[in-house]
Amino acid sequence: MATKSTAVNFVVAQNSAVVLNPATSDEATVRGLQGMGLCLGFTMTVLTVSEMGNRIATKVPSGGEYDTTTVNYNFIPGDPTLTTFQDAALNSTKLTDIRLYVKQGCDFSAPDLISDPASGLYIGSFTDPNVASPNELWTGSLDYMPGGAFTLFIAHKVGTDLSYVAATRTLTTSASDFVSAGFEAGDTLILDYADSNDPLYLKAESVSTTEIVFTEDVGDEATLGDFSGISTTALHGATPQAASTAWTAGC
Structure with missing residues (x-):
């Protein structure tokens, strides 16, 4: 069995x-x-709203920290x-x-x-x-x-197969699947890139199995130049909370 x-x-x-x-x-x-x-x-501030004629007050969130x-x-x-x-x-x-x-x-x-x-x-x-x-x-x-x-950040792609073309703002993988790795359009992305002194922040405009297009002039997009076949590069993605899917053990 x-x-x-x-x-x-x-x-x-x-x-x-x-x-x-x-x-x-x-x-x-x-x-x-x-x-x-x-x-x-985070903790939301709660306001109690009462009025004459209603015995039960209403509680509503108002801001928070x-x-x-x-x-x-x-x-x-x-x-x-x-x-x-x-x-x-x-x-x-x-x-x-x-x-x-x-x-x-x-x-x-x-x-x-x-x-x-x-x-x-x-x-x-x-x-x-x-x-x-x-x-x-x-x-x-x-x-x-x-x-x-x-x-x-729960979507990850690490390897030496990533390449990027700045003219089209397109990151390409030749050895894996961005979609199955959990990347989605609208993601906040962090690129750990060998030719940058610091990790780069980007936003995913669109995602397919082999390509991610970065949103123009958002985050560090304008500073990222062409690269291909460089040392190990890591891409991490965080999907906005409202659109995120259930977490699974992936690494």
Whole structure:
């Protein structure tokens, strides 16, 4: 009798990660990570509307705010990410080059700089590393506050088969299928591209099995030149929440 196949209904956090300056020579991962969030939560302000003649009041949402998230870690002297976070807290610096991985090397949350160019993280508090007894670990924590919209990137294409023609704004793959990988028209895209110092943000105007056309003059489209057969290139896509499909374990 064949074993019945069921959908994946949980994700284990053992390979989760907080990564600064991803896909660059300055990439750094928070060491000793014990807890984190994805900056996807928010709280709506609720108004209670009452009027004479109606015994039951109506509650309606009115605006809201993104939730603050806490990162807990084992304190390791010399971890460069802690210096970056501390400096950002002291100087009220917004961090945009950050990825919050559900599973490192796979799905992650990041600022949606296409839908919300003001997005990023502010460090709200940076606690003093501490230890409570001789037999415990040094630990610390920090709170980060989304300065704008974050989104979850769950479509991925990694390889050396990608090529791009700037005149037609068309990215082509010769070895896979963009549609089956989860890319959709309207996606916010991040391109980890060897000839760029930083990941590039783009928007998908149209998607077919072998081609993605980028939206003209949106994000970094105007700065991207022709390329073909270069070193490993990675493309990541986040579909707008209203149009997204169910998550499946794909990497």
